[in-house]
Amino acid sequence: MSQIEEVVHDTCEESEVLPVLPLRGLVAFPEMLIHFDVGRLISMKALEQSMQDNQRLFLTAQRDIRTDVPTTDDLFVVGTVCTVKQILRLPGDNIRVLVEGSYRAGVEQFSKEDDGCMRARVFRMETEPGRVSERRKEALVRALQDRFEEYAGLASQITNDVVMTVLDGGEPGYLADYVAQNTPLAYETKQELLEELHDVRRLERVVRVLGHEIEILQIENSIQDKLKEQIDKNQKEYYLREQLKIIQTELGDQDLGEEVEEYREKIRALHLDEAAETKLLKEAGRLEKMQPMSAESGVVRTYLDTCLELPWNSTTSERVNLKQARKVLDRDHFGLDKVKDRIMEFLAVKSLAPQLKGQVLCLVGPPGVGKTSIVRSVAEAMNRKYARMSLGGVRDEADIRGHRKTYIGAMPGRIMTALTQAGSKNALILMDEIDKMGADSRGDPAAALLEVLDAEQNNAFRDHYIELPFDLSDVLFITTANTLDTIPRPLLDRMEIIELSSYTEQEKAEIAMRHLLPKQLEHHGLKKSNLALSRDTMVYLIDAYTREAGVRRLEQQIAKVCRKAAKIIAEDQQEHPDRKTRKRVTVNRSNMESFLGTPRYKHDNVTKKDEIGVVNGLAWTSVGGEMLQVEVNAVPGTGKLEITGNLGKVMTESAKAAVTYVRSAAEKLGIDPMFYKEKDIHIHFPEAAIPKDGPSAGVTMTTAIASALSDIPVRHDVAMTGEVTLRGRVMPIGGLKEKTMAAYRSGMKTVIVPAENEPDLQDIDPTVRENVEFVIAETMDTVLQTALRRPAKDGKTEAAVVTDASVQPGKTGARQGELC
Known part of the structure; x- marks a missing residue:
């Protein structure tokens, strides 16, 4: 300020005392019109005094615009002497004033009179045109015009008249003041331009200031454009949402907030454990923050709906009335006594110990015997909800445990789906065709079932999709299978096997x-x-x-x-x-x-007379028992053994074992011990198109070989089954009930069975037991003694094999050496 005063004193010749009007946030420039509102007392006094002193006053800016009653230290010492052009009184106590700047002035001394008006002795400050060439001045003017035009394009408050005035050109000092006056710059910047007395330097500073303002305006405009775009998008979405709300209201649909609140109420009503309830409420909260029509919201909705549909607490009261349950079972099915008795035992135990859990039954039997249908009757008898899940052809572990939610199209596994369909936590779930499951690169479903069917583990079963523990211990699982061979051993150990045999x-x-x-x-x-x-x-x-x-x-x-x-x-x-x-x-x-049409099956394929080398064997198939005749022919040769009839490896090995046994017992059977060098033996099983395998035809082939080599016929009314060893022991077989039924259908009078299968005779159908006699054989001696008959000279028959044991008629189940 002292430097300015020194310049002022050097350049000014005269001074005058004028009233001072402080400006807040404004700077007045010479030769420029400016209007402002007056409301403070000090300003009012200055304006009144100016009207008395030829309408002239001194305008200077405050250093701090927040000061209401400025002192001399609060004002800049460089301002503008102005002439009042117009005064307009506004509603209230405010006055609008229009003034015109006359010249720059500096303050020699401030003073304040008793009337409250601030005065200052001011002196004129002359500007300097600058010692620069006209070309530089012209270049600066052009630069100013270009910058200002660009600035006006970015600043919307600059009018076209101001732009045209600048483009018309003029002296550098005037243009600098004009641009500074008509540009919304900071008052500190304007004050610096006012204090600059060198016209060319002032113009250069204006150009620099405009460049800075242009950069700021470009950034502001970019921000504004982005903001406007976002606002337009939000307004559009808001408008569309409001329309959607109205449409949903017209259609009766719920608002998203109401929908989420309904989810929360349903979740709390389930009374789940804290961890499960917290997780479901968290998912509901996520849904509330999503766009209603987004794909992710649909995934969350599906998940919540699936979880809420599960029967977390829904159960049915189990029927423990044994008579009523038995009545339902007998009404729907004839026979199947084993299954019915096991179900009645389960109900009886359940009535005495309601807390009993972990019962898994497996019904095994040939197709069509009623495995699936009786399970439905069991559910009705026990008053449990029923759900069936077919496991035939299932190869993916996810079919049991479900898919992760992150996958597109994810869904819960079959266990959770079956419970949802049943709608009860203590439902009866039928796992049909459990022996038909497979395994591939996606996992083994049988391994996933290990947890499901284990009472020690399934009380907290976690489906990959649900991701919440679910108690399966109240569920009664019943499985069905045609065979146990393809069921993994660990899975088979978890089930109680109930065999269903074929019907008579x-x-x-x-x-x-x-x-x-x-x-x-x-x-x-x-x-x-x-x-x-x-x-x-x-x-x-x-x-x-x-x-x-x-x-x-x-x-x-x-x-x-x-x-x-x-x-x-x-x-x-x-x-x-x-x-x-x-x-x-x-x-x-x-x-x-x-x-x-023409009958498809006839039973006249069984020979009605005793023949050499032809023996009636018994076989088990998936559709029940079958008669399987074995034909053996011994012809002169070099000891070759020929086996035909589409036989498997096990049956081929049984044939070789049968030949070896006959060689070892050749003398006892009356056969030439050297037959294996002089005879070719051909063993044939008719119906060669059907594959055959298994060891149970061993005694049949042994008997046929012995008959063919000894020329002793075999009784046509005798059928047999059993595995033979090299030493002639008769080993047990399976499927005895079905095999004896086949023998009964074919008109057999006697059936030879292994001694170790004697307990299985209790399961034979009563009709078969009444019409068929059974011979219990421990060795081949009993088999051959029963089946081979050599005609006697007197027309009667005698045993082909004589043993130490006596041969006497007896009842079913007679021991070795007895004929039934």
Whole structure:
């Protein structure tokens, strides 16, 4: 300030005293018009005094705009002497003043009078044009014009008149003041420009200031553009959401907030443990923050809906009325006593110990015997909800445990799905065809079932999709299988095996008359009075048109009969529309071919006379037992052994063992010990198109070889089964019930069974036990003694093999040496 005063004194010749009007945030420039509002007392006094002193006053800026009553130290010492042009009184106490700047002035001394008006002795400050060339001045003016035009394009408050005035040009000092006056710069910057007395340097500073302002405005405009774009987007989304709300209201849909709150209420109503409830509430909170139409919100909704649909606390009251449960089981199924007894035992224990858990049953048997259907009846008998899941062909572990939520199209596993379908935490879940599961690179589903079927682990089963522990200990799992060979041992150990054997003809007839025929009559729109089919006819249908362990094929044949009958009745009604009663169709053995065609199965393939080298064997198949004849022929040769009939490795090895045994017992059997060098033996099993394997044909092949080499015929009414060792011991076999049924159907009078299978005779059908005699054999001596008969000279027969044991008639289950 002292330097300015020195310059002022050097350049000024005269001074004058003028009233001072402090400006807040404003700077007045010479030769410029400026208007402002006056409201403070000190400013009012200055304005009044100026009107008395030729309308002139001194305008200077405050150093701090927040000061309401400035002192001399609060004011800049360089300002502008101005002339008042216009005064306009505004509503209230404010006054709007229009002034015109005359010249720059510096303050020699401030003073304050008693009337409250601040005065200052000021002196004129002359500006210097600068000692620069005209070309530099012109260049600076052009630079200013370019910068200001660019600045005006960015600053919306600059009017076109101001721009045109600058573009018209002029002296550097005037242009600098004009631009500074009409540009919204900071008042500190304007004060610096006002104090600059050198015109050219002042113009250069204005150009620099404009360049700085242009950079700032460009950044501000960029920010504003982005902000406007975001605001436009938000406004658009807001508008669309409001429209969506109105549409949802019209359609009756819920708002997202209401939907999330409803989820929270449902979650709390489940009364889950703290960890599970916290996780579900967290998922609901995530949904609330998402866009309603986003793909992720759909994933969260699906997850919450799936979790809430699970029967976390829903159960059914279990029936413990044993009589009622037995009544339901007997109503729906004939036979199957083992299964029914096991279910009744389970219910009895449950009534005494309700806390009992972890029961897993596995029903094993051939197709069509009623494994799946009886489970449904068990669920009804126990008053449990029923759900079925088929495991046939399942190869992916995720089918049991579910997929992770992160995958597209993820879903829970079959266990959780079955529980959701059942709607009960203590449901009965049927795992059908558990022996048909496979394994590949995606995991082994059988390994995943180890946890499900283990009562020590399944009380906190975690599905990969649900990710919450679920208690499966109250679920009763029942599985079905056709064979146990393909079930992994660890999984098999977790299940209690209940074997279901094939039905006898009498059982099939009973099932058909009680259940299958009424069912098919109803399905085909017939009544009992429309179709006459006796029990004897049904037995013939079973014997001539079906060969199976169960009754599935039988039901198909009955349906075929009903269709034919329905066609006859419908045609008759159309020919005689006036007839009030329907025609009655009778089906019997004589007209069965017109309904079902030529009989498919005949039992005349069993020889009716004793033959050499032909033995009736017994085999087990998936559809029940079958008669399997073995033919052996011994011809002169070099000792070759030929085995035909599409046999497997095990059966081929049994044939070799049979030949070795016959060689060891050749002398006892009356056979040339050198037959293995002089005879070629050919063993053949008819029906070569069907693969055959297993060790149970050992005694059959041994008997046929012994008969062929000794020329002793084999009894045609004897059938046998059992594995043979090199020393002639008869080993146990499986499927005895089915094999004995096949023997009974083929008209066998005697069946030879291994001694170790004697306990299995208790499970033989009563009809078979009444009509077939059983010989219990521990060694081949008993088998050959029973099957081979050498004609005697007097026309009677005698035993082909004589042992120390006596041969006497006896009852079923006789020991070695006894003939039944």
